Amino acid sequence: MATAAAHHTAQQTGPQAYGAQSGVPDTACGTDDTAAYQRAFDAAVAADERVEPRDWMPDAYRATLVRQIAQHAHSEIIGMQPEANWITRAPSLRRKAILMAKVQDEAGHGLYLYSAAETLGTSREDLLDKLHTGRQKYSSIFNYPTLTWADVGAIGWLVDGAAITNQVPLCRCSYGPYARAMVRVCKEESFHQRQGYELLLALSRGTPEQHAMAQDAVDRWWWPSLMMFGPPDDESAHSAQSMAWKIKRHSNDELRQRFVDICVPQAESLGLTLPDPDLKWNEERGHHDFGAIDWTEFWEVLKGNGPCNEQRMTQRRRAHDEGAWVRESAAAYAAKRNDEAGAGRG
Ligand code: FAQ
Numbered sequence: 139m140a141t142a143a144a145h146h147t148a149q150q151t152g153p154q155a156y157g158a159q160s161g162v163p164d165t166a167c168g169t170d171d172t173a174a175y176q177r178a179f180d181a182a183v184a185a186d187e188r189v190e191p192r193d194w195m196p197d198a199y200r201a202t203l204v205r206q207i208a209q210h211a212h213s214e215i216i217g218m219q220p221e222a223n224w225i226t227r228a229p230s231l232r233r234k235a236i237l238m239a240k241v242q243d244e245a246g247h248g249l250y251l252y253s254a255a256e257t258l259g260t261s262r263e264d265l266l267d268k269l270h271t272g273r274q275k276y277s278s279i280f281n282y283p284t285l286t287w288a289d290v291g292a293i294g295w296l297v298d299g300a301a302i303t304n305q306v307p308l309c310r311c312s313y314g315p316y317a318r319a320m321v322r323v324c325k326e327e328s329f330h331q332r333q334g335y336e337l338l339l340a341l342s343r344g345t346p347e348q349h350a351m352a353q354d355a356v357d358r359w360w361w362p363s364l365m366m367f368g369p370p371d372d373e374s375a376h377s378a379q380s381m382a383w384k385i386k387r388h389s390n391d392e393l394r395q396r397f398v399d400i401c402v403p404q405a406e407s408l409g410l411t412l413p414d415p416d417l418k419w420n421e422e423r424g425h426h427d428f429g430a431i432d433w434t435e436f437w438e439v440l441k442g443n444g445p446c447n448e449q450r451m452t453q454r455r456r457a458h459d460e461g462a463w464v465r466e467s468a469a470a471y472a473a474k475r476n477d478e479a480g481a482g483r484g
Contacts, residue, residue: 175194176196178194179193179194179195179196179199183312183383183384186310186312186384187312188312188313188314188317189312189313189314190314190315191257191258191314191315198379199383199385200258200259202376202379202380202383202385203255203258203313203316203385204255204258204260205274206376206380206385207251207254207255207258207316208251208255208260208265208268208269208274209274209275209276209277210251211247211248211251211252211255211265212248212265212269212274212275212276213276213277213279213280214244214245214247214248214251215244215245215248215454216276216277216280216450216454217244217276217277217279217280217297218241218244218245219280219450219453219454220280220282220283220284220289220293220446221237221240221241221244221284221290221293222241223284224237224284224287224289224290225237225238225241227287228287228290229287233337236333237290240294240329240330240333243326243329243330246326247323247326250319250322250323251316251319251323252265253315253319254313254315254316254319257315266458269454270451270454270455270458272442272451275440276450277366278362278365278366278436278439278440278444279297279300279362279363279365279366280446280450281439281444281445281446281447281450282358282359282362282444282445282446283445283446285355285358286351286354286355287341287351288337288338288341288348288351288352288354288355289355289358289359290334290337291334291335291337291338291341291352291355292334292338292352292355292356292358292359293334293359294330294331294332294333294334294335294337294338295331295334295335295337295338295356295404295408296334296356296359296360296363296401297334297359297363297366298327298330298331298334299331299334299363299397299400299401300363300364300366300367300397301327301366302324302327302328302331303367303393303396303397303400304366304367304393305320305323305324305327306320306324307386307387307388307393308320308386308387309321309324310384310387311384311385311386311387312383312384312385313385316385335404335408338352338355338356338408338410339407339408342408342409342410343409349409352408352410353410353411356405356410356411356412356413357413360412360413360414361413361431361432361435363397364394364397364398364428364431365431365433365435365436365439367390367391367393367394367397368390369390369433369436370390370391370431370433371389371390371391373433374389374390377389377390395425395426398417398425398426398428399425399426402417402419402426414428414429415429416428416429416430417429
């Protein structure tokens with residue numbers, strides 16, 4: 139936030155005045171300065187400038203970002219599980235190599251996002267602890283099972299497709315580190331979406347059994363994919379404030395509608411149908427109308443009652459425990475490198 143930082147610097151009495159880690163201006167600055175920081179922050183957001191980690195920001199803005207970025211990071215690493223389930227059973231070496239690369243990409247997305255969250259003064263250990271103890275969420279979509287190979291295609295086409303629709307606007311998020319992480323994530327998600335589409339196309343054009351398998355996967359993943367965008371706008375607790383802060387650029391319903399409009403012609407090209415008898419073009423609105431989403435199912439999944447919630451969390455905690463030796467080794471190696479570098483400087 140170059141210009142905003144300049145606004146801030148003009149009002150700052152010294153480098154400590156912003157309380158960079160806590161987001162709370164130094165109490166010595168007094169109420170007037172807090173109000174001035176708030177005005178500078180509001181002006182920077184209104185001018186579409188980026189907020190950077192060392193800039194002053196309201197506590198609630200920081201907390202909202204930590205909540206959303208953590209949930210996003212957790213989704214990326216939990217999201218590795220449903221597809222990893224098929225790596226050993228991929229039908230060819232080519233498909234196996236592609237799927238392994240894709241699942242690794244998701245781990246990488248988790249790393250970018252945990253790093254972005256850490257710039258807000260939180261730690262990765264704390265975030266993972268909150269995930270493991272159920273105090274932070276991950277996306278509802280990853281609580282559904284991958285029953286057949288076609289599910290890998292449906293996840294790529296629909297789940298990654300929904301993720302891109304949601305995340306492209308996040309490249310313009312007001313918080314710099316999150317926005318920059320999203321640029322790279324979106325490029326990779328775009329590849330993921332295409333591999334899913336291509337996989338489904340091969341199945342759809344294959345034997346009748348393969349075509350039926352592709353259709354069944356789309357039937358099961360369509361509605362949960364629409365739920366990924368979050369509750370309807372009138373039930374979305376955070377949207378209004380997040381949009382005012384330009385963390386979110388569009389409402390949940392706007393992005394859901396955009397996704398439906400993108401998917402309809404793609405489904406036609408795939409030779410597959412979307413499982414919604416109410417789906418039809420509305421000339422007046424210039425969009426597709428679609429049927430009612432089962433929000434009871436969505437809230438139940440969020441409460442932990444989805445088909446795979448327990449399995450996902452058990453597997454996540456186990457992976458974390460089994461990875462303890464890797465974290466310890468990496469920390470010991472980093473400490474050794476630091477000592478060596480220190481000795482070199484001495
Ligand atoms: N699942 O007030 P809103 C991916 C919660 S990445 C679970 O509307 P907000 C890549 C929400 O947290 C997928 N919880 O909330 C991949 C809040 O609860 P809280 C993840 C949900 O934040 C592909 C409450 O409901 N993407 O798939 C969901 O303004 C393939 C009220 O909701 C992101 O995280 C949900 N679907 O809007 C990986 C994108 N929806 O926190 C592997 C970034 C809502 O008060 C394989 N996040 N909730 O307890 C966002 O854009 C937003 O956070 C929304 C929700 C749009 C998800």
